[in-house]
Amino acid sequence: MKSYAVQGAGLGLRRAFIGPLTEHLPESVDFYEIAPENWIRIGGKLGKQLRSLTERFPFVCHGLSLSLGGPAPLDEEFLTELKTFLDQHHIRLYSEHLSYCGDDGHLYDLMPIPFTAEAAKYTADRILRAQEILERRIAIENISYYVAPGKELEEIDFLNAVLQEADCDLLLDINNIYVNSINHGYDAEAFLSSVPVHRIAYAHVAGHYVEAADFLVDTHGATVIDPVWRLLRRAYESFGVFPTLLERDFNIPPLPELLLEVQQIQALQAAASQPVRRYG
Structure with missing residues (x-):
């Protein structure tokens, strides 16, 4: 059985929750996630x-x-400063987006990397x-x-090429x-089905x-819908249970409402962990 840095169901920690x-x-939250840029200083x-x-x-x-x-x-x-922060707070795992967000300045948005072999190698080296x-x-x-400029590879093939070349792990975003x-x-x-299960963190x-x-817009500003829950359940059925975290970045309801969704993650994890009953 694979060993994970964290276990169970998590919640993105926002300052309003502190x-x-x-x-x-x-008791329903097993781990928390923060954006280090919002806390380092x-x-x-x-x-x-x-x-x-x-x-x-x-x-x-x-x-x-x-x-x-x-x-x-x-x-x-920044990476040197980040390392100090991660070590000081005993952070179990660090993740980042497979994207870019600036050149000489910050764009305050996540832009898609061209799905090409050259871009996969460049990103993996970084x-x-x-x-x-x-x-x-x-x-x-x-x-x-929302657009795929210069596309030569399918999204899944580009993702797998970066993972293989960099020998890094995957933060699997089900909603995305x-x-x-x-x-x-x-x-x-x-x-x-084409995601490398051994890389899921x-x-x-x-x-x-x-x-x-x-046309859907990834906002992290609403409750999780049934098709996303079903896709998560299918992932557990295919790969086994892995740690899963609820994100909510705006239109943030009271904490008890968010905890109901965290409990939904736990319910799916518990159901997927039950042994299959065979009859006859």
């Missing part, structure tokens, strides 16, 4: 509250700004360098995208698979916005 969490720690009360949580619970970090596929030189100064500086394996996330399958007209389950689920029947 107070409620320090007052009452929910935070001190004072918030910094102490974060430290009090990372000392007691498993945490992972999900980066926003490394721009792994971008044209600008890899930000090695991942290898990031892993060297951080002195740890990282996971890369399959992103949602569903969103892309609608927007680009492919079979979500077929995509899922953990997964994300989230909600999205329906602009039209054939």
Whole structure:
């Protein structure tokens, strides 16, 4: 059985949750995720509250700004600072998006890397360098995208090429698979079946916005819908249970409402872990 850095069902930690969490720690959350860029230079009360949580619970970090596929030189100064932060807080795993977000400046958006063999090699080399500086394996996330400039490879083939070349792990975003399958007209389950299971580190689920029947926008601003839950269940059936985290970035409801979705993850994990009953 594969060993994971974290276990169970997780929740993306937003600053609005810090107070409620320090007052009452929910039993339904097995691990938490933060964006390191939002916390590296935070001190004072918030910094102490974060430290009090990372000392007691498993945490992972999900980066926003490394721009792994971008044209600008890899930000090695940031990576050095990041390594200190990860070590200080005993972060179990660091992940980043398989995308780019800037050149000389930050775009504040995640742009798709061209699906080409050349871009896969370029990005993999930067991942290898990031892993060297951080002195740890990282996971890369399959992103949602709305155009595919310069496409020569299918999305799944590009993803697998980067994973193989960089020998890194995968943060499997279930919602992004569903969103892309609608927007680009492919079979979500077929995509899922081609994912290298041995590289899965953990997964994300989230909600999205329906602009039209054939156009979804990955917003992390709504509840998870049934087709995404079904795709997650299929992933567990195919690969076995892996750690899975709920993301919510805006339109954030009260914490008890989010915990219901975390509990839904746990229910799917428990169901998938039950032995199959055979009759006759």
